[in-house]
Each structure stands twice: as C-alpha cells, then as structure tokens.
Amino acid sequence: MRLENKNIIVTAAAQGIGKATALTFANEGAEVIALDVNKEKLNELSKENSKIKTEVVDATNKSDVESFCNKIDNIDILFHAVGFVHHGNIMDCDTEEFYRSVNVNIYSAYLMTHNLLPKMLKKKKGNIIIVSSAASSVKGVQNRFIYGTTKAALNGFVKALATDHVSQGIRCNAILPGTVETPSWEGRVQMSENPKKAREDFIARQAMGRLAQPNEIASMALYLASDESDFVTGTLNLIDGGWTL
Numbered sequence: 366m367r368l369e370n371k372n373i374i375v376t377a378a379a380q381g382i383g384k385a386t387a388l389t390f391a392n393e394g395a396e397v398i399a400l401d402v403n404k405e406k407l408n409e410l411s412k413e414n415s416k417i418k419t420e421v422v423d424a425t426n427k428s429d430v431e432s433f434c435n436k437i438d439n440i441d442i443l444f445h446a447v448g449f450v451h452h453g454n455i456m457d458c459d460t461e462e463f464y465r466s467v468n469v470n471i472y473s474a475y476l477m478t479h480n481l482l483p484k485m486l487k488k489k490k491g492n493i494i495i496v497s498s499a500a501s502s503v504k505g506v507q508n509r510f511i512y513g514t515t516k517a518a519l520n521g522f523v524k525a526l527a528t529d530h531v532s533q534g535i536r537c538n539a540i541l542p543g544t545v546e547t548p549s550w551e552g553r554v555q556m557s558e559n560p561k562k563a564r565e566d567f568i569a570r571q572a573m574g575r576l577a578q579p580n581e582i583a584s585m586a587l588y589l590a591s592d593e594s595d596f597v598t599g600t601l602n603l604i605d606g607g608w609t610l
C-alpha cells in the first residue's frame with residue numbers, strides 16, 4: 366500500500382496509460398478520481414475497480430475544469446496523461462491542427478495544474494506528474510512535428526513548475542515513454558495504409574524488439590507518486606526500452 370491516504374486525480378484515465386495508472390494507484394491504496402471525455406469507457410473502469418470515482422471532464426475546457434476543481438478540497442497528486450498524436454511534418458500541420466495539439470497537449474496541462482496547484486500550496490505539499498514523450502526535446506521522430514514540439518514544451522513546463530515551487534513543498538516530474546501498446550497506438554497502426562507493415566516497423570525500431578505495456582509506465586508513475594521519490598523533482602524520466610540510446 367504505497368499510496369495509502371493519497372488523493373489522486375488521473376486524467377485520460379479511460380484507456381491506455383491513464384487507465385493502467387489509475388488502477389495501479391487504486392490498488393496501492395489511493396483515493397483515485399479518474400477523468401476522461403469518454404463516459405462509456407470510464408464506466409468500464411468503475412466496473413473493474415468500484416473504489417475509483419469517475420467524472421467526465423474535458424481537460425481542454427476551462428469551465429469544465431474549473432467546475433470540477435472547485436469541488437476538490439483535498440488533493441495530493443495530479444497525474445496528467447491527456448495527449449494527442451498528430452501524424453506528419455510541418456507541411457502536414459495546418460494552423461487548425463497546430464492549435465489542436467497545443468490545446469490538447471499543453472493547454473490541458475496548464476488548465477489542470479493552474480486550478481489544482483493552489484489547493485496543494487495551501488497544504489504545503491503536492492505532486493504533479495505529467496506524461497510527456499521521448500519524442501520531444503529528447504528525440505526527433507519522423508512525422509511527429511507538432512507532437513514532438515508540444516511534448517518538448519511539456520518538458521519545459523515541468524522544469525519551470527518544479528523550479529518555481531520547489532521551496533513550497535511541490536514536486537513536478539515528467540514521464541517520457543517510448544512506444545506503448547495502447548488503444549490509440551493500435552488505432553494509428555490500423556489507420557495506416559498497411560497496418561501489418563506499420564506494426565512491424567514500429568516494433569523494428571524498438572531496441573528491445575518490443576513495445577512497452579501501459580502497466581510498465583504505471584510502475585514508474587507509482588514510484589513518482591509515492592513518498593519514496595520525495596527528493597525527486599524537475600526530472601524527465603525516460604522509459605523507452607533503449608529507443609533513445
């Protein structure tokens with residue numbers, strides 16, 4: 366029970382990394398509130414673990430986030446996993462797509478943190494974990510122009526936040542996964558011209574010859590959420606099976 370008595374909000378919790386992390390946190394004794402835009406899948410999560418509370422919140426919507434956060438008194442940890450993968454280079458990314466990625470990948474992190482941080486500051490303790498990506502300031506990846514750009518911004522976000530609030534009991538760290546076998550990854554594979562080849566190509570570029578599983582990312586999240594990592598802040602934690610070696 367590494368997270369007993371911790372109140373944790375997990376975003377993008379209906380599937381993939383967010384879901385695996387919400388379940389791991391709850392199994393370790395945390396009180397978890399799972400947020401997502403997908404009500405149906407949130408209901409499935411509640412069925413898997415009835416202790417997890419769920420709420421439909423669009424993390425890019427100011428009034429949604431504000432009205433949810435206004436109801437929260439006691440929060441220890443925010444685990445923020447909302448993100449969107451745009452496929453293409455700069456010429457494939459028009460203004461609308463540019464702002465969509467900025468909105469989903471950066472603005473959501475700002476909105477959630479901006480509304481929850483004051484509650485953590487009041488307690489003089491808080492912990493924010495942001496899911497970034499190895500495809501960011503760490504590694505250039507083909508056809509991930511706006512994705513890599515926005516994830517690099519999140520790495521800056523984590524450093525800035527950690528620096529500003531280190532003396533006020535707030536920690537902020539990022540998790541930078543490589544390629545993780547999640548429903549959205551599967552969707553990207555299926556949308557390609559040749560899904561079988563796309564899957565093989567993804568796996569071929571993995572140094573360990575396999576993709577990560579969401580539970581493996583959740584294990585790192587568990588360490589960062591627990592008091593075992595109390596001396597850790599401002600860090601960018603790669604978990605990429607050696608992809609960036």
Ligand SMILES: NC(=O)c1ccc[n+]([C@@H]2O[C@H](COP(=O)([O-])OP(=O)(O)OC[C@H]3O[C@@H](n4cnc5c(N)ncnc54)[C@H](O)[C@@H]3O)[C@@H](O)[C@H]2O)c1
Nearest residue numbers: 377379381382401402423424446447448498544545547549
């Ligand atoms: N899968 C990978 O290979 C991989 C690699 C590196 C980083 N990441 C990052 O991990 C995070 C999670 O990715 P994933 O592949 O596990 O998830 P996913 O794409 O499978 O699921 C994302 C979830 O987020 C929800 N969501 C989308 N927009 C939302 C919003 N505005 N408000 C609330 N919920 C919203 C969706 O409904 C969905 O349940 C993302 O930030 C992604 O960029 C993923």
